[in-house]
Amino acid sequence: MSxxxxxxxxxxxxRHALPSLHPAERRLGEFVCDFPGELASYNAQELARFAxxxxxxxxxxxxxxGYDNYEAARRHARxxxxxxxxxxxxxxxxxxxxxxxxxxxAFSKDNLDRSFAAITQTDIDAVAxxxxxxxxxxxxxxxxxxxxxxxxxxxLLQVSNEIAVIPGAGETLGEHLINIRPExxxxxxxxxxxxxxxxxxxxxxxxxGASLVxxxxxxxxxxxxxxxxxxxxxxxxxxxxxxxxxxxLCHLLIMRTIELAGDNSKHRLSQIETLNxxxxxx
Numbered sequence: 398m399s400x401x402x403x404x405x406x407x408x409x410x411x412r413h414a415l416p417s418l419h420p421a422e423r424r425l426g427e428f429v430c431d432f433p434g435e436l437a438s439y440n441a442q443e444l445a446r447f448a449x450x451x452x453x454x455x456x457x458x459x460x461x462x463g464y465d466n467y468e469a470a471r472r473h474a475r476x477x478x479x480x481x482x483x484x485x486x487x488x489x490x491x492x493x494x495x496x497x498x499x500x501x502x503a504f505s506k507d508n509l510d511r512s513f514a515a516i517t518q519t520d521i522d523a524v525a526x527x528x529x530x531x532x533x534x535x536x537x538x539x540x541x542x543x544x545x546x547x548x549x550x551x552x553l554l555q556v557s558n559e560i561a562v563i564p565g566a567g568e569t570l571g572e573h574l575i576n577i578r579p580e581x582x583x584x585x586x587x588x589x590x591x592x593x594x595x596x597x598x599x600x601x602x603x604x605x606g607a608s609l610v611x612x613x614x615x616x617x618x619x620x621x622x623x624x625x626x627x628x629x630x631x632x633x634x635x636x637x638x639x640x641x642x643x644x645x646l647c648h649l650l651i652m653r654t655i656e657l658a659g660d661n662s663k664h665r666l667s668q669i670e671t672l673n674x675x676x677x678x679x
Contacts, residue, residue: 407473410462418461421454437474441467500634505641508630511615512642516627524625525654527608528553531582534560535573535607537598542586545612545643549584552651556658556665570598579606587613588631589638599623612643 405413408430415426428448429436436444445452455467464470528534534557538546543562550562563573577583583602587595591613602609603622611623614631627646633639658665 407470414461418458421450422458422461424448425450425454425458436471440471504633504639508632508639508642509645511630512628512646516646520625520627521649521653522657524610524650525657527582527610527624528650528654529556529658530580531557531608532559532578532580533576534582534584535577536560536562536584536586537564537570538562538586538588539592540588540590541638541640542588545586545588545640545647546584548644549586549647549651552647553654555651555669556655556661570601574601574605577602577605577607581605581607582610583607584610584612586643587611587617588640588643589614589616591617612646614638 411426411429415423415430418426425444425448432447439447441455442452445455448455459467459470462470464473534553536546536550538544546562550560553560561573564570583605585595585599585602599609599611599620599622608624609622611620611626613620613626613628615628617626617628619628620626629640629642629646631638631640631642
């Protein structure tokens with residue numbers, strides 16, 4: 398008997414079924430709610446051992462959720478690993494307090510190495526030149542991506558005043574997409590968790606004809622609509638994604654854009670500093 402439709406997420410199925418489960422199954426369900434990444438990472442026998450239930454209980458449990466077998470449930474959980482919830486990543490053993498800092502730095506360094514192994518100087522230069530040539534730059538990002546979108550706009554103001562983060566409060570995307578031209582450049586930050594309309598947004602940008610810089614985490618496949626697709630590794634030892642590589646990429650793209658702008662950038666920066674001094678800004 399299925400307790401959930403196929404449209405429900407894996408965790409939604411578990412939570413919906415919990416009140417009706419038998420004690421052993423409920424114990425397993427509560428364990429899975431706390432550590433869904435364990436089901437995505439381990440086989441049925443390993444999960445049974447971790448949850449302290451029998452393998453038969455695991456089999457009954459997944460059938461009660463509406464799956465044909467354990468592998469079908471595991472596959473669904475793995476799919477949700479790529480959608481963004483940190484809950485679906487397997488837990489790392491907690492480091493002793495004296496090595497916690499070192500472990501955190503190691504993840505950051507590893508994310509940088511893995512990310513920039515696939516990013517070249519040519520890529521950076523191409524994006525910087527596209528931004529300098531653009532009539533207007535549009536930046537989009539939702540959820541965790543929104544602060545990074547705001548950061549990109551703020552820093553790119555050093556070389557261009559024709560840049561906007563969209564949509565603003567109370568605005569719709571359509572009110573801005575209608576203004577995007579082929580001579581523009583669009584930056585979409587699509588870090589986990591991505592909103593459901595991301596694919597539609599990317600298709601709309603392609604239809605506008607503008608160049609597209611797509612910045613995502615490592616869990617996103619190369620996108621056919623992107624002119625440049627940068628996939629940054631975001632692994633961490635804790636409950637939050639590590640965005641060190643994303644911030645480094647943004648920094649390098651902005652710095653290269655300023656450098657390639659040459660005297661124009663220096664003149665604009667000089668004017669900005671003069672105005673800042675006028676208003677006594679430090």
